Amino acid sequence: MESYIHIIILCFLLLTSFAIVRMRDLFSIVMLMGVYGLLSASFFVLMDAVDVALTEAAVGIVISPLLLLSTLAATGRYEKKKRQQPFLALIVAVFTGALLIYGTLEMPPFGSADTPANRHVASYYINQSYAETGIPNLVSSVLASYRGYDTLGELFVIFTAGAGVLALLGLKIKSPKKSRSTVLPPSSMSRHHILRIVSKMLIPLILLFGLYVQFHGDFGPGGGFQAGAIFASGMALYAMIFGLQTTMRVFSRAWLEFFAAVGLLLYGGTGVVSILSGKNFLDYSVLSQSPTDAQHLGILLVELGVGITVASVILLVFMFFASHMTKVSE
Amino acid sequence: MVELTYALSILCLLVGSISNLIAGFGIFHFPDVYTRMHAAGITDSFGTGLILIGLMLQTGWDGPIGKLLAILIFTLITSPTISYVLANTALKEQPPKTANTTHKKTDES
Amino acid sequence: MLVATLIAILVVMLLALIRAFAGPTLYDRILAVNLLGTKTVMFIAILGFLSGRAYFLDIAMIYALLNFIGIIGLLRIFEYREAKSNNKGSTW
Numbered sequence: 001m002e003s004y005i006h007i008i009i010l011c012f013l014l015l016t017s018f019a020i021v022r023m024r025d026l027f028s029i030v031m032l033m034g035v036y037g038l039l040s041a042s043f044f045v046l047m048d049a050v051d052v053a054l055t056e057a058a059v060g061i062v063i064s065p066l067l068l069l070s071t072l073a074a075t076g077r078y079e080k081k082k083r084q085q086p087f088l089a090l091i092v093a094v095f096t097g098a099l100l101i102y103g104t105l106e107m108p109p110f111g112s113a114d115t116p117a118n119r120h121v122a123s124y125y126i127n128q129s130y131a132e133t134g135i136p137n138l139v140s141s142v143l144a145s146y147r148g149y150d151t152l153g154e155l156f157v158i159f160t161a162g163a164g165v166l167a168l169l170g171l172k173i174k175s176p177k178k179s180r181s182t183v184l185p186p187s188s189m190s191r192h193h194i195l196r197i198v199s200k201m202l203i204p205l206i207l208l209f210g211l212y213v214q215f216h217g218d219f220g221p222g223g224g225f226q227a228g229a230i231f232a233s234g235m236a237l238y239a240m241i242f243g244l245q246t247t248m249r250v251f252s253r254a255w256l257e258f259f260a261a262v263g264l265l266l267y268g269g270t271g272v273v274s275i276l277s278g279k280n281f282l283d284y285s286v287l288s289q290s291p292t293d294a295q296h297l298g299i300l301l302v303e304l305g306v307g308i309t310v311a312s313v314i315l316l317v318f319m320f321f322a323s324h325m326t327k328v329s330e
Numbered sequence: 331m332v333e334l335t336y337a338l339s340i341l342c343l344l345v346g347s348i349s350n351l352i353a354g355f356g357i358f359h360f361p362d363v364y365t366r367m368h369a370a371g372i373t374d375s376f377g378t379g380l381i382l383i384g385l386m387l388q389t390g391w392d393g394p395i396g397k398l399l400a401i402l403i404f405t406l407i408t409s410p411t412i413s414y415v416l417a418n419t420a421l422k423e424q425p426p427k428t429a430n431t432t433h434k435k436t437d438e439s
Numbered sequence: 440m441l442v443a444t445l446i447a448i449l450v451v452m453l454l455a456l457i458r459a460f461a462g463p464t465l466y467d468r469i470l471a472v473n474l475l476g477t478k479t480v481m482f483i484a485i486l487g488f489l490s491g492r493a494y495f496l497d498i499a500m501i502y503a504l505l506n507f508i509g510i511i512g513l514l515r516i517f518e519y520r521e522a523k524s525n526n527k528g529s530t531w
Contacts, residue, residue, distance in 0.1 A: 001442075008449055012456060019460045027517075031468050034509060035459060038472075038479050041502070045483050050498055057502055061476070061509045069516045077520075192418070195511070198411045202404075206504050213501075220494045230501065237508045240515045325519055340440050347447035350478075354451035357458050357474065363466045366458070370474050373451065381444060381481055385488060397496040401484065401503055405477065408507040412473055419514050420466040 002046075009043050024079045026072050034065045050221040051139045054213070058229035063314060066236065070321040134292035135218040135299065143223065144299040148282045151302070152267055155309055159264050162313035166257075169320045192241075199241045206234035214307045218296070224303040228310025235311075236318050244322055256316045263309030270301050335387050342384030350377040362428045363420055367413055374409035378402075445485050452478045469513060476506030 016039060020032045037060020044053035108115045125142055133141045143151050214227030239247040270282065277286040284298030285291055349372060356369030382402045389395050452475060459471035480502045487495025 005445070005449070012452070015456060015460070025465070027465055028468050031465075031472050031513070032459065034513075035456070035472055035475055038475055038502075042479050042482055045486060045495065045498060050494065053498060054501060057498070057505055061502075061505045062512065065509060066512045066516070069513065073516050073520050192415065194411060194414055198407060199511075201407070202504070202507070206508070209501070209504065213497075221497060230505075233505060233508050237511060240512055325516075343440050343444050347444045350451050351447050354454040357471070358454050363462075363464060363470065366467065366470055370470050373474065374477050378477060378481060382484070385484065388488070394493050394496050397500060398484070401480065401496065401500050404500065404503045404507075405480070408503065409477065412507065412510050415511065415514050416466060416469060416473070419518055420464075422518075424464060424466075 006043070006046060009039060009046065013039050013043070024081075026077055026079060027069070030065050030068045030072065033068070034061055037061050037064065051137075051223060051226065054221055054226040055229065058226060058233060062233040062236065063229060063318070066318065067321055070318075070325060073325055132292070133295040133299065135296060137218055137220065137222075139221075140217050140223050140299060140303070141295075144302045145284065145295055148271075148302065151306065152271070152282070155264055155267055155306055158310060158313050159260060162260055162316055165317045165320055169324065195241060199237060203234055203238050206237070207231060210234060210311075214303065217303060218299065224306025225310055227307045228312075229314060231307070231311040232314035232318065235315050239319065239322065244319065247319070251315065253316070253319070256312045256319075260309050260312035260316065263305040263307070263312065266305030266308070267302050270298060270305075339384040339387035342380045342387065346377050346380030346384060349373070349380065353377060364417065365428075367417060371409070371413050374413070375406060378405050378409075441485055441489055445482070445489070448478050448482050448485070452482070465517070469510065473506065473510050476502065476509070480506070 013036065016032055016036050020029050020036070023029050023032070037056060040060065041053045041056040044050070044056060112118070125138060125146065129138050129141045129146075130136060133145055135141055210227050210231035213222040213230060214224065217223035217227065235247065235251065238250075270284075270287075272281075274283040274286050275281055279286050282298075285294045287297045288294035353369045353373035356372070357366050360366045360369060379402060382398055382405075386395050386398045386402075389398070455471045455474040455478065459468050459475070462468045462471060480499045483495055483502065484499045487493070487499070
């Protein structure tokens with residue numbers, strides 16, 4: 001029964017990707033990529049990978065389509081027709097795909113218990129993780145404690161992406177530092193009273209939910225990445241409805257850049273504290289007397305750093321992309 | 331009493347799924363985007379609401395009934411808003427397609 | 440009964456997908472995407488009940504909120520695009 005639903009969702013994914021390739025209207029393609037993200041997230045939920053499903057939902061439904069559409073709003077809408085049919089590329093792609101499928105024929109069946117990964121490492125995590133770290137969520141403990149170096153590297157990648165966008169694009173509107181007036185600049189959605197009222201009701205709840213996902217990530221699905229993405233999505237909704245100038249009065253550019261660095265500093269600082277106390281980098285046992293409390297505190301600090309940096313970088317990138325949409329011909 | 335709530339939840343789930351199927355067929359069959367919005371509105375509020383109420387009746391008081399209530403309230407608030415904004419934006423760009431769709435001009439559009 | 444509801448939701452997802460592929464205008468596709476989002480919320484809630492895990496409802500709530508944010512963002516950018524092509528007033 002389960003495998004039938006798996007096959008159905010995978011067929012949906014295949015249909016969607018086929019339609020993405022065949023279409024020429026780029027706005028519709030972006031929307032279909034949102035559909036692809038939704039279907040992928042459902043598939044992850046089917047396979048019991050709920051943390052990954054949360055991250056895929058936040059990034060694939062909100063952030064990716066919005067960034068792509070901000071770019072498309074400045075460039076053209078329709079794809080140009082190709083001059084020639086790329087037959088050679090098709091032959092190379094089919095040949096490589098056939099080789100890859102032939103290579104996977106030797107692999108063990110999906111999810112079988114006697115693969116090396118499941119026998120040694122995964123069984124150790126499943127048996128020892130709660131006794132050593134004291135938190136029920138295996139994914140958080142593996143991400144933040146057993147594989148802490150990898151997560152630090154991922155955070156550096158996110159930070160570098162934000163720095164790259166800062167270097168390549170510029171911010172086209174100045175942050176209103178000097179104006180203390182309380183009059184909001186008019187946005188064209190100011191006519192939509194219903195939307196403003198509904199957003200005023202929902203945005204605090206979205207931000208609160210982001211904080212819930214951050215701090216409840218030890219006991220349920222969640223963690224730093226998901227929380228940062230949800231928080232940034234809530235602030236992006238605020239920016240879209242009430243205007244970018246208003247958002248920059250809440251989170252100005254300097255504060256966002258500062259917070260992006262603070263999160264990374266928090267993560268790396270935990271490691272440096274461990275070194276200064278005489279142990280290895282990111283060894284959490286220096287933080288407290290009992291070992292499980294120390295692990296718990298270390299994971300909390302580290303996830304907090306991840307959440308702060310991810311939220312700041314995503315919001316910064318969104319603001320940079322969106323500020324280029326202010327060019328209007330008046 | 332337990333059998334009554336269970337039977338009621340089965341009834342809610344049944345009516346919810348049937349209305350979802352009818353509305354899904356409506357989206358497939360209707361000629362115009364505004365008429366399709368009517369069908370989508372049925373499945374967003376009526377179908378989803380009934381299925382959620384059916385699930386709430388099945389859990390009892392010590393289950394995740396608060397979260398189901400929260401999902402119900404969020405869906406009931408956000409779906410009509412999306413329909414409204416979609417209809418407003420679609421009206422600005424394109425006129426209705428079928429001859430039977432009339433457009434009454436108000437002072438906002 | 441839950442399995443039958445799941446199958447009904449999968450059928451509606453398929454119909455919405457067909458509308459997303461074949462809709463002649465852009466707004467048909469936005470409608471279909473919104474419908475797919477709502478059906479995914481229901482899909483995950485029922486899956487949570489079928490497998491007996493309580494935390495699936497967190498994910499369903501997140502999807503409902505993110506669906507809203509995504510669609511409103513899309514429509515905002517379309518409105519900007521229409522205003523730009525009609526040379527109307529300020530947007531942001």
